[in-house]
Amino acid sequence: MTDALMAVNAKTSRAGADLLRIVRINEEIKRVVGVSFKINIMALNAIFLAKRAGTAALGFGVLSNELRVFSQDLRTCMESLTGLIHGCVDEVSIVLKDIRFTRLLRQTDQLTTNGSVVPVLRQREIENDQHERRLSSLRNQLKRALEDAFRMVELGGVLAKSAKIEAAYGQSFAPALAQVSGEFDGIVEEIRDSLESLRRSAFFTGH
Numbered sequence: 001m002t003d004a005l006m007a008v009n010a011k012t013s014r015a016g017a018d019l020l021r022i023v024r025i026n027e028e029i030k031r032v033v034g035v036s037f038k039i040n041i042m043a044l045n046a047i048f049l050a051k052r053a054g055t056a057a058l059g060f061g062v063l064s065n066e067l068r069v070f071s072q073d074l075r076t077c078m079e080s081l082t083g084l085i086h087g088c089v090d091e092v093s094i095v096l097k098d099i100r101f102t103r104l105l106r107q108t109d110q111l112t113t114n115g116s117v118v119p120v121l122r123q124r125e126i127e128n129d130q131h132e133r134r135l136s137s138l139r140n141q142l143k144r145a146l147e148d149a150f151r152m153v154e155l156g157g158v159l160a161k162s163a164k165i166e167a168a169y170g171q172s173f174a175p176a177l178a179q180v181s182g183e184f185d186g187i188v189e190e191i192r193d194s195l196e197s198l199r200r201s202a203f204f205t206g207h
Contacts, residue, residue, distance in 0.1 A: 008103045015099060018135075019092045025142075026085045029078055032149075033195050036074040036151040039156075039187055043068035046163075046180045053173035060166040060177050063159055065096035067184055070156045074191070077149045086141045099129045143204050150195045153188060160184040 043064045050061030102124050109117040163184055168178035 008099055008106065012096065012099050012103075015092055015095045017192065019089070020106075021097070022085060022088050022092065023203055025198055025203060026082070026089075028194050028198055029081050029085065031125055032191055033078045035187055035191055035194075036071045036078065039071035039184065040068055040203060042180065042187070045073060046177075047182075048172065049176060053170050053177065056169055056171040056175060057166070057177060060163055060170060060181070063163040063166055064180075067156065067159050067163065070152070070159060074149065074152055074156070077145070077152055080151065081142065081145050084138060084145060088135065088138045088142065091131060091138060095128070095131050095135060097125065098131055102128060125200055139203065146195065146198055146204075150192075150199065152193055153192050156188045157185070159190065160188045174204060 046064035047061055047068070050057040050064055053060070102121070105117055105121045105124060109115075109121060160181065163181035164178065167181045168174055169178040
């Protein structure tokens with residue numbers, strides 16, 4: 001096997017692995033969206049509970065509303081990640097198609113002696129490079145969007161922990177408020193763990 005064909009095979013293997021990693025990232029993003037929806041419902045219930053508790057839970061009510069806004073912002077952020085994921089899938093699919101076509105051209109070039117395939121092969125390689133650069137750009141955009149989401153979740157964690165503190169001032173409602181705030185904290189931590197696992201994806205690290 002020639003060096004050129006070996007390089008094509010290596011590219012095929014890398015692009016196939018990228019496609020699998022993208023699918024896994026997309027599944028994790030869908031999971032985060034589901035969890036953020038749960039926060040929204042919990043926040044609505046918490047706001048209702050805070051109203052029942054009256055002035056003793058004013059701070060808890062404000063924080064619950066902020067957590068509701070957080071869940072909506074997080075879903076919007078995840079939608080932008082999903083858009084980038086779809087772009088990555090499209091680009092990897094094109095790269096794989098390009099690689100297959102390039103392999104056929106190289107094999108044809110080896111069987112012919114008049115060099116007629118060479119210009120077509122060169123043009124194809126230029127297009128391959130363009131698609132790989134586009135994929136690299138999308139990968140960087142996705143990584144930055146993921147970091148933005150992570151910072152947002154850090155803020156959500158602060159809100160959830162603050163709600164736990166405010167729950168202590170809820171007088172007779174304190175146990176119920178503490179339970180809700182504990183659930184907020186647990187869910188935000190769950191989202192943080194999901195985003196941490198995405199940051200470690202080999203799609204970004206290359207390992």
